[in-house]
Amino acid sequence: MATLLLRTVILFLLAIVSVRLMxxxxxxxxxxxxxxxxxxxxxxxxxPMQDIDMPLINSALSVLLLVALSILxxxxxxRFGRFREAFDGHPAIVINNGVLDQNKMRALRLTMQDLMSxxxxxxxxxxxxxxYAIVETNGTVSVMLKPEYTPLTSSLAGKKAPDDxxxxxxxxxxxxxxxxxxxxxxxxxxLKKHLKKIDRHESEIMALTYSKNGFGTPIEKKKKENT
Amino acid sequence: MKRGxxxxxxxxAISLLSYFATSAVAARAEKLEQLxxxxxxxxxxxxxxxxxxxxxxxxxxxxxxxAHLEPIDYRTEGLDYVSKDERQESCAEIVAYAKEIxxxxxxxxxxVF
Numbered sequence: 254m255a256t257l258l259l260r261t262v263i264l265f266l267l268a269i270v271s272v273r274l275m276x277x278x279x280x281x282x283x284x285x286x287x288x289x290x291x292x293x294x295x296x297x298x299x300x301p302m303q304d305i306d307m308p309l310i311n312s313a314l315s316v317l318l319l320v321a322l323s324i325l326x327x328x329x330x331x332r333f334g335r336f337r338e339a340f341d342g343h344p345a346i347v348i349n350n351g352v353l354d355q356n357k358m359r360a361l362r363l364t365m366q367d368l369m370s371x372x373x374x375x376x377x378x379x380x381x382x383x384x385y386a387i388v389e390t391n392g393t394v395s396v397m398l399k400p401e402y403t404p405l406t407s408s409l410a411g412k413k414a415p416d417d418x419x420x421x422x423x424x425x426x427x428x429x430x431x432x433x434x435x436x437x438x439x440x441x442x443x444l445k446k447h448l449k450k451i452d453r454h455e456s457e458i459m460a461l462t463y464s465k466n467g468f469g470t471p472i473e474k475k476k477k478e479n480t
Numbered sequence: 481m482k483r484g485x486x487x488x489x490x491x492x493a494i495s496l497l498s499y500f501a502t503s504a505v506a507a508r509a510e511k512l513e514q515l516x517x518x519x520x521x522x523x524x525x526x527x528x529x530x531x532x533x534x535x536x537x538x539x540x541x542x543x544x545x546x547a548h549l550e551p552i553d554y555r556t557e558g559l560d561y562v563s564k565d566e567r568q569e570s571c572a573e574i575v576a577y578a579k580e581i582x583x584x585x586x587x588x589x590x591x592v593f
Contacts, residue, residue, distance in 0.1 A: 256586075256592050306545045310542050314494050
């Protein structure tokens with residue numbers, strides 16, 4: 254039993270070191286510790302399902318221990334910067350002030366194609382538009398565009414954009430969503446009055462939203478077509 | 481932070497459980513070993529040994545794989561009806577298997593690595 258505990262801890266640490274050595278490009282939107290726990294959990298939990306000779310308690314304890322280690326490592330990461338750096342690494346700037354850092358790319362084993370693919374996923378198709386590109390600890394790339402390519406926002410234009418608030422779906426699939434009425438503080442009678450005004454019954458509406466600006470355009474329900 | 485304490489609690493509980501379970505398994509295996517040794521020399525002790533095995537079997541199966549328990553199962557069957565030499569041979573093997581269980585459950589560098 255104690256052997257099992259030590260083995261789990263050793264393998265957990267070994268797997269984290271391995272994932273850290275493999276680098277950010279192997280991770281794919283998970284922190285190294287999360288990836289390790291996901292991989293190990295699936296294996297540990299599946300083993301006694303396949304092998305009925307194996308005592309269930311070994312697997313159950315390993316699963317619990319892995320979960321505890323995962324929580325503990327995230328708590329320690331939150332509290333201690335050094336621990337976070339050791340376990341999760343640190344973000345790497347691959348485009349610094351418009352200049353591609355090829356050494357950093359080599360260190361990360363990140364190809365130009367990988368970088369371009371990540372930029373395209375961020376809707377950036379020309380690398381010249383990028384001021385900063387940062388490879389995060391979970392392997393994703395964060396992008397900051399050069400000021401001349403930054404999309405125009407109301408603050409840049411010196412205007413105040415109207416705050417429409419969050420649109421709530423008050424009718425969904427022909428049914429009134431009571432929860433949404435409550436959260437947007439809308440009275441049912443107001444909704445009924447609006448339905449009367451647009452000459453529709455709720456059952457005829459697929460979706461209707463309500464925000465600070467009032468009701469949105471209703472999307473009507475279509476009858477099932479025979480294909 | 482609350483989850484951090486839960487995690488520490490889980491680790492502490494598992495450590496305690498493993499400590500007590502290891503001691504309990506080792507104690508039962510030791511008892512089985514002693515009874516098997518006694519049965520080697522005197523057939524009157526066979527019943528006590530088989531009784532001990534039957535009462536411990538399920539307990540062992542919580543912590544040790546069936547592959548380690550089945551040979552003992554096989555050796556304890558029909559001990560009353562075999563010759564003295566065969567009985568002694570079976571008992572000696574049970575002693576060896578009980579020792580194996582103790583070694584398997586104990587914390588050692590050999591087991592960890």
